[in-house]
Amino acid sequence: MRVFTVLGPSQSGKTTLIDGLTGLEEQRPQVLDIPGVARVTQFGFMGDDWTAIDIAGGAENLATAGPALAGSDAAVLCVGADPQAAVLAAPYFRLIEEAGIPCFLFVNRVDAAEGRISEVISALQAYCRHGIALRQVPIREGGRIVGAVDLISERAWQYREGEPSLLVEIPEAVQGREREARAELLEALADYDDALLEQLIEDRQPLTGDVYETATAVLQHHDLVPALLGSAEHRNGMLRLMKSLRHEVPGVEAAGKRLAQHGAPLAAGLLADHVKHLGKTVLIRALGAGVGNGRMLAGKTVGSITGLDAKSPQPELAPGQVGLTMKSDHLSAAQVFTEDEAAPLPDWAQAHVPGFRRLIEPEHERDEARLSAALERLSEIDPGISVTQDPQSGHAVLAVQGPQHFRRALAKLSEGFGVEVTERTVPRPIARRCASP
Template sequence: MRCFSVIGPSQTGKTTMVAKLASLEGAPRGSTSPYGLTVTEFEFLGESWCALDAPGANEAVTVAQDVLLASDATILCVSPNPDEAVLVAPYLKAVEASGTPCIVFVNKMDETHGRLAELVSALQDYSNHPLILRQIPIREGETIVGSCDLISERAWRYRENQPSALVQIPQALIDQEHEARAELLEHLSEYDDWLLEELIEDRQPPSDALFALSSRVLRENRVIPVLIGAASHGNGMTRLMKALRHEAPKAGALRGRLAASAGVEEGKLTAVSFHAYHRQSVGKTVFVRALTDGLKQGAALGGASLGAVQDVANGKPLASGEAATGCVFATVKSDHLPAPALLSVDQVFAAPDWATPPTPMMERILVPVNERDDTKLSGILAKIAETDHGLQLSRDEDTGAKLVCVQGPVHLRDLGKTLTEVFHVDVTDKMPNAAYRETITKPAQVHYRHKKQTGGAGQFADVHLTIQPNERNQGFTFTEVVKGGAVPRNYIPSVEAGAKDAMETGPLGFPVVDVGVTLTDGQYHAVDSSDFAFRAAGKMGTKQGLSEAAPVLMQPIFRVEIHLPSVFSGGLIPIVSSIKGQVLGFDRHESAKGWDIFRALVPGGGLEDLAHALRSATQGIGYYIKTFDHFEEMYGKEADAVVAAQTGKAG
């Protein structure tokens, strides 16, 4: 079986294109996973094919990356509008990082909004590989009625949902065809000395030799050919399918490409898992592509026995009972298999770094509607994270609540749907609070006496404390300078423990940082003093001192790296300024052509606004990676509002 993926932005007609390709010679078989991946199997010219159609939403780029792991080649489906070329940038970035041979298909040419050359030029801004036109359109007025192949120099007139008709190249198109063909040959000659010599000698190379050269440079991932058509009318479908058949690598090439990109010995690789999801009453389903023969139920894969092996398109057992090299299949009762991953008989290897999804920017706390679901929610989320590659799990630092990091609002909605429909757990979500802290700005001297008498042995502890600010990031420190045994040595650790207890919640309602406590003097009672009494005195005395030491709110500051196409970089300065951030500058992305990495310091309370503004300003393409940098003092009305909100919750 040969396998290709179809990726690209939404509204470019990918699904229609796959349906037309799969129907060229008969009835296709297909299914769609809960994450939007459609798998279609069909026959073409005596060969079995599998098409992996990834969803085009910006939040689903992860799925597009993952299907490249199982693809001999990929079709990047794009709009003919040059103004929409930037929407293709994430997909070209993924294709180049993965090393997957790629064909760009310009769909909806019947709705063209500009010159094809302008589109190719706009796309080239995001590709280190040369994009080479293999066809040019034939126009009658403003209507595109056919195409001319630049290698064979044959023209085809489109017919509605029928094979195109061979026609003469229109006289008005001949000069344009010669110019476009010359440009094509010039590009190809960079990869073949024979062709270069032919062009120098002004000889016309034969078409068969050019087709063979085109096939080689695609298999070697040297260039990205560009084909055109209109899938909704069936235009250009046969030509596209023949290009895949004759020029895309065979199934065996994928094994070597994956091994090289992951640093794994090729001979060890048996299969690659690339997609997974949970189904009600079925459990975990994993999509796998076989890289060797002999995979069947009970066979060793990934260090354990493989579960049931099913046809990925219809869920029925494989007709042959065994997956041959190149076969795409589904397996259940194989919960030991992660996805995506590279698999040997006895090992699981991590997917290559290029398959790492964009860092999720939206953080939410999930709260079960039914309290009895609280204890099992963590385990369920961990299960979902095994199959949802773009999901990250953590805990809220202050509350310990379950924190999910998702790609965006659509991803969050789909997560909630999975929890409800598959695991029968309903949840609500809320935004986490920024991790505010507080500290003090001046020293304070405290004398605190803890004394209780309730019959029998009482409680007595007397401490003199100095509370002082520490240097930033020094944290909590405790020292003692007690003389003459005023506080017995065995009680001093209890005073320190009490002072630490006081740091958990300061007078403003937040954890306290960068404070030093010094025990200078005290008193004890031979009968009523105890560890408990001195711990209570240490805690309450420190709390009193914090209140008297001019407490101030501290907001977290994060260093963010914003990844985005260069055309959007200029718009980030006002966005960062609007959330009181500090612009640090930007650099060209080292490996992704046409992308920048924009750096800034941003208050934690502004991250949600940054995510919203970034999605809006970059048409959903940009994303950021955050790392905590430091805490910074916060004053004024904003600080008052934060403290008031915290005090209200405490009350």
Template sequence: MARTFAVLGASNTGKSTLVDRMCALEGQPQPAAQPGELRVAGFTHLGDDWQAIDCPGSIELLHVSADALLAADIAVICVGPDPAAAILASPYLHLVEAAGTPAILFVNRIDEAQGRVRDIVAALQDYARHPIILRQIPIVEDGQVTGSVDLVSERAWHYREGEPSQLIEIPAAVSAREHEARGELLEHLSEFDDWLLEELIEDRVPPNDAVFALCARALGENRMLPALIGSAGHGNGIVRMMKALRHETPAPETLRTRLAEQTTTDEPLLAAVFASANRKHLGKTLLLRALAPLAAGQPLGGRAAGQLTPADPRDSRHLDTVPEGTIVTAVKSDHLAAGKIATATALVDAPAWHAPHPPMLQRLLLATNDRDTVKLSGALATVAEGDGGLNVTQDPETGNALAGLQGPLHMRLLRQRLKDVFSIDVEEQPTAAAYRETISKPQETAYRHKKQTGGAGQFADVKLTVAPAERGAGFVFAEVVKGGSVPKNYIPAVEQGARDALDTGPLGFPVVDVAVTLSDGMAHAVDSSEMAFRIAGRQGVREALKAAAPVLLQPVFRVAIHAPAAFTGSLGPLVSSHSGQVLGFDSDPDAKGWEIFQALVPGAALPPLANDIRAATQGVGWYDAAFDHYEELHGKAADRVVQERTREPA
């Protein structure tokens, strides 16, 4: 039965190197990952079958790490050897805690550490609700890390480049620190076990086997985060990591139980569909992990599963059976979708923790070749099926495809996939803020539409009052016609004409918050028609809008900025620099060490604000925004917006 671990963490923490080193322990090299995608590396170690899911590191691809946790028994979070790097690790700590996935921290590149490991752990603890328990300490000689001491077995190892580490006696210089660190380890573990607590109170030394078993139980119950050290680039600490995984990774049925508790179905869960990709000449491929034994052609998600092949792209065998816990590739299974849990009869939505952050980058996408315009829409829909961080809609003003993405890297990956898989080159354009206009004073107007071209003509006469309405009212129409001067069957046409006039106002933007009242008019027995009154209503309102002191309205959004508490102080000036209004901040209930900063921000400031938040928070901060209201914009700022609008091509 294959067990699975996901390797995640920030960029440049050595995740892929760690996976490669694990696979190389018994000489099983694996192909490299595709940019921005998961890599499944299958290998054996000491007779056990393993599957490592190697995740991309950019914070813009955090949703891909969430995909991996749908299929992982345990997570390995790679972190850098600097306490300051804890901030970069915090999104991954929050993700595994939200998912309920047991996790091990691997402090990589320990040979580059300039400070103490305990300081690294303390910095990480600021962002983790689970206690982080250090399981190893480094051996430092002449300022260089030359080995490590295991705090459970109390055995020391000397690192050797390109060779297995050598067992040595614990150096005298490290003995005192080892004794102190082991005491802290046992003290933490005693919080999970009364027997160990009694042993410590009675000043008895617990046997190592019992301590190892307690470590495995506490990790399996997801009550702590053990921390190991090493250097994947030099092959140091790899065997120790594999030993921890071998003895402490929960069995696959634990994942099935966890997902069953987090979803809303009573049916047995058969598979977690955790990734999807489109390959040229092959079509849609899916990665799924069997949560129960599967057979080719059995019902999965309401229909028979298509072909099942090994997850290794180098192996194209068709599988008749799939053991529980095994990851496979499914083709010709278009009814399945990534981010779903499959039962025999249905596809169940992934748990709430799997949902990605809202997109922070909005871009209009246009096919470079006009012949690909229709093809682009289908291609984007197909890519979005397997990319949870991508949101594709249609821009209401231009009709072009509107893509919501996690950032510039995500945008580059999308463009490359469209080119490589669908042979579509696209160009991107920024979106414009949804400005509106209204009027600031009432205006009465009379308009007569009269046209004679031979035969029946067109005639309609209306008297209208156009006035400001309450903010947020939209469009209000009323009629106070007396004596039937405007026949009732023509009044709806006047209303429709008034609506037509609001599509584009004198400043060039849609008009909102206007009340139009029809008070009088005149009709002709022969020449009047609905069309004539619609034209009269439209033209009359247009003339009134020009004379009613039009003003520009800018959209204002309520923005919740999620960021580490260390950066909260810099967010106030940042929001103010974008003409925003600070509302306050509170602790983030879902992310230890983070806060939610609330503000009101003009819509035009959102794109640059996203970049500035990333820059001010070492790349990890993000926001979600919801439209709140429109407010008037005056002066040079309004003039500039109107001028830019008039320069736009018709």
């Protein structure tokens, strides 16, 4: 099983994109939804198993993105086709660069694109340390984008509403732009492949299969960021993206190597939740062999493992597979596990220090003890939260990533743990006056 994380600015179309990818084949995907945080989908494509992790947009959710990326084989950064909005992609580019993970850029919403795609790419390039390599150029009709030409295969595709695109001849009007963009792509790839460079210098046409091979190696080393186009809403560009993922994304061994700080890791904790009647559930990914019910992980035995539905037993996870652990309170998200130990993920995957702080107290005094227990649980499942005690009032200080995150935390306290709270701003310490001389 291979895993990719889809991330990007709020409302860029990530959830719609995953719906489009999982809808390419008939069978119903399995879904785990943690509203406002992430949605995990398992699906099949051309005989391969995939897990897609959809991280809700917004800077406050970057704390969730780190652990998901750490345990993934690739990232898909989904952005809108708007050069003015490029800056919104900056924090995601930074995280992906720090993770060193292969990344596809998906320029979504091309149905509503205002300017040229090349302008979108150069605006995004300002925020990405690696070169962005356009893999497709748009086909336009009356100002609208109605298809795309793949620059490696030189095949042209005409979009169709809600259906796979139709193979067509490259329209004459696009041929000049296609040649120019293909030359740019080949030059960019040739920086990483001497044989290709030689062919270009000698003015020989490289074989399509060889160029795909180079493109795969370049993606896997995270040397360039390939960019694909489409419209998730209209299901355009879905098959191209999914086929690229299928051919180019490395297997689980690469993720295992990236996380091998203290010997070979056995599994990584990607995401956690607290579910009524079930308790703490942790989405883990096996990176090595020997992860299963009753087996040792992080120094204790694993209680039970299920599929994403939290029902179907999955007693063993083969390397690469993803499952939900229960009755295994010693496991957490944002950690990497060997048989004996749990270690925190590298710094880049850790949440930013939570800067939004509020004093909270239970609405009913009798809930004092329940609130402390709930807050302890909450900080176990949410890597972006920290809880301290206000020395003056003795009340809890809940520190989170921002106001939206705070509202979500309060909703979880109410719905998940049955504790209603009131909030206040944290009083600033009174500055001491200097005694006058």
